Amino acid sequence: MSSCIIIGAGMAGLTAAQQLAGRGWRVTVLDKGRGVGGRLATRRLTNGRADHGAQVIRAESAEFRAWLTSADTEAALAEWPVDPAGTGWIGRDGMNRVAKQLADGLTIETEQTVTSVHMEPDGWRVETKTGQSFQADALLCIIPAPQALTLFGDASNLLRSTDRDALQQIQYEPCLSVLVTLNQSGSIPAPGGLWLDRPDIAWLADNQQKGISPDQPTATILASTAFSQTHLDGDLNAAGQQLLAQLTDYLPAEAVADVQVHRWRYSQVTQAYPEPFHRAATTVPLLFGGDGFGGAAPFDPHLNVERAFLSGRRMADALLA
Ligand SMILES: Cc1cc2nc3c(=O)[nH]c(=O)nc-3n(C[C@H](O)[C@H](O)[C@H](O)COP(=O)(O)OP(=O)(O)OC[C@H]3O[C@@H](n4cnc5c(N)ncnc54)[C@H](O)[C@@H]3O)c2cc1C
The missing domain is CATH 3.50.50.60 (FAD/NAD(P)-binding domain)
Incomplete structure (x- = not known):
């Protein structure tokens, strides 16, 4: 063998x-x-969850689309209509679920x-x-x-x-990912994912609307590449608060119960x-x-x-x- x-x-x-x-x-x-999954990453937060790596999966090739829609992955994947350019897929209770499904039956240390x-x-x-x-x-x-x-x-x-x-x-770019536990829902519009073209912020997601955190509202903020590069080796908590202060229109200060920041040195490929x-x-x-x-x-x-x-x-x- x-x-x-x-x-x-x-x-x-x-x-x-x-x-x-x-x-x-x-x-x-x-x-x-x-655990398994690498950047297919989901963190538990109090009674909720937040994806802090990949946010939405798209498919260009017939081979990947066939896998995403196959009976093998049906239990792990759901569609999320966040993407005007086409169907987006997410893990049913977070992206890490997709990795767990793939890991089933394998010998993993x-x-x-x-x-x-x-x-x-x-x-x-x-x-x-x-x-x-x-x-x-x-x-x-x-x-x-x-x-x-x-x-x-x-x-x-x-x-x-x-x-x-x-x-x-x-080559990769870095990314700071901010995970916010909320004690009341924010006001991110449906379906819960926003590409924000701001100097410091690239993306904002409502994980409750996304369907992965039904019992507790949580949000994920992805910092822009420029902001992430500047703050990568600095005070992560201060960086997280700085980003949150720019989003009070979606996440009012009184709704925020907890903030965690994850540093990805290698986030997305640029070359x-x-x-x-x-x-x-x-x-x-x-x-x-x-x-x-x-x-x-x-x-x-x-x-x-x-x-x-x-x-x-x-x-x-x-x-x-
Ligand atoms: C914040 C963020 C947002 C993203 N958003 C999206 C998105 O919306 N859509 C999308 O398609 N992609 C997105 N991505 C990218 C996507 O997550 C990755 O392209 C994909 O998951 C990479 O898979 P991989 O197997 O190549 O690598 P990885 O997932 O990085 O797996 C590598 C594994 O190797 C392990 N490892 C490393 N060194 C060692 C060692 N020495 N010994 C043992 N193990 C080791 C790591 O722990 C890791 O589990 C995002 C990534 C990040 C970080």
């Missing part, structure tokens, strides 16, 4: 894992997070930060922060490219300059590698993929999840071939 280690249990890693496991491969997915990668004559051995070691015939590294470069930094003998050049092409994955020039299979692969700018920010999905599928196809 062929075996594979996948580093990263985000949309791309889970998609590749499903495909390989479905064809009889022994697949182990490792993720540093406490969470809280396992991969710290080193070693090539052996017939496969790969990776070591994690907990001191554990995992071995397999093939390795898929499906984490943001800057993190992949750091991970492989010490193993400089593994990557050739062409491999490094591929990863270095990929991708054109192919859906990159195969390193190693003697045993090592592939890099994820949302940074398979596209040309300008990027529609709501097609990132689709790009991650297609990258995961094409990586699995390549190994199966």
